[in-house]
Amino acid sequence: xxxxxGLRRHPLLLATxxxxxxGLVVLRVFDPAASGVFPPxxxxxxxxxxxxxxxxxxxxxxxxxxxxxxxxxxxxFTVLVLPFLSYGLASEMLFALRGKGLPQVAMxxxxxxxxxxxxxxxxxxxxxxxxxxxxxxxxxxxxx
Amino acid sequence: xxxPQCGANNADTAVVCVQCGRSLQSNAPTPLPVTGVVQPxxxxxxxxxxxxVLVTVLCCLPTGIPAIIYAAQVNGKVQMGDLAGAKAASDxxxxxxxxxxxxxxxxxxxxxxxxxxxxxxxxRPR
Numbered sequence: 600x601x602x603x604x605g606l607r608r609h610p611l612l613l614a615t616x617x618x619x620x621x622g623l624v625v626l627r628v629f630d631p632a633a634s635g636v637f638p639p640x641x642x643x644x645x646x647x648x649x650x651x652x653x654x655x656x657x658x659x660x661x662x663x664x665x666x667x668x669x670x671x672x673x674x675x676f677t678v679l680v681l682p683f684l685s686y687g688l689a690s691e692m693l694f695a696l697r698g699k700g701l702p703q704v705a706m707x708x709x710x711x712x713x714x715x716x717x718x719x720x721x722x723x724x725x726x727x728x729x730x731x732x733x734x735x736x737x738x739x740x741x742x743x
Numbered sequence: 744x745x746x747p748q749c750g751a752n753n754a755d756t757a758v759v760c761v762q763c764g765r766s767l768q769s770n771a772p773t774p775l776p777v778t779g780v781v782q783p784x785x786x787x788x789x790x791x792x793x794x795x796v797l798v799t800v801l802c803c804l805p806t807g808i809p810a811i812i813y814a815a816q817v818n819g820k821v822q823m824g825d826l827a828g829a830k831a832a833s834d835x836x837x838x839x840x841x842x843x844x845x846x847x848x849x850x851x852x853x854x855x856x857x858x859x860x861x862x863x864x865x866x867r868p869r
Binding site: 635638639641642650651652655656674676677680684687688690691694697698699705706707708709711712714715718719 | 750751752753761762790792793796797799800801802804805808811812814815816818819821822846847850851854855858
């Protein structure tokens with residue numbers, strides 16, 4: 600029970616894990632598109648533009664129901680990075696618990712810069728009213 | 744610091760290794776492991792990339808982008824051997840992650856407050 604003892608020694612980590620788990624449960628039960636449980640994206644709310652993260656909650660909601668197609672339509676970027684993010688978060692958690700994370704490759708700086716540029720371009724292009732790009736808006740692929 | 748016996752990462756102030764229990768206090772400076780390196784040099788400078796992408800996706804915030812740029816800087820400087828620069832970039836990445844997280848939480852609280860206000864005023868008798 601080494602891991603459990605470790606969690607007890609890290610109350611903040613335990614709280615974060617519980618909060619994250621309950622967040623996933625709420626996200627599975629309530630549809631962010633239909634219920635008022637989740638706040639709207641502040642960027643969308645204030646400016647009317649889609650941001651790169653718009654649709655991510657709906658995408659994760661769809662994934663929790665095994666609906667990869669809807670998830671991809673809501674936010675393909677989220678679907679792509681989620682496996683890496685989960686691995687990274689698991690690694691961070693293990694690092695806090697036992698001082699050693701999961702094996703990771705050191706990403707070249709330019710690859711990370713390309714990621715940042717890609718996120719910005721994705722955010723811009725999903726607002727364009729031109730045909731191939733408008734499919735990137737949250738949910739557009741479901742109603743072409 | 745990394746344990747010279749098992750390679751586990753320990754706090755710099757640790758007396759014994761959390762993993763194998765080997766004493767980490769020695770008067771002579773610990774020699775850098777030359778062969779069988781478990782982690783790449785500079786791996787102890789975190790770049791917070793996971794959190795930077797997470798706040799960008801979940802908090803829908805443009806402030807996540809500088810965090811990612813600083814994360815790139817951390818890796819670039821570690822590769823060039825500039826550990827002090829990497830540490831500075833790491834601190835900046837961490838700061839932008841916390842800013843994004845804070846603004847995101849503030850937005851959620853504001854949303855909850857508006858809903859509560861709406862419910863309360865809706866139920867108030869005229």
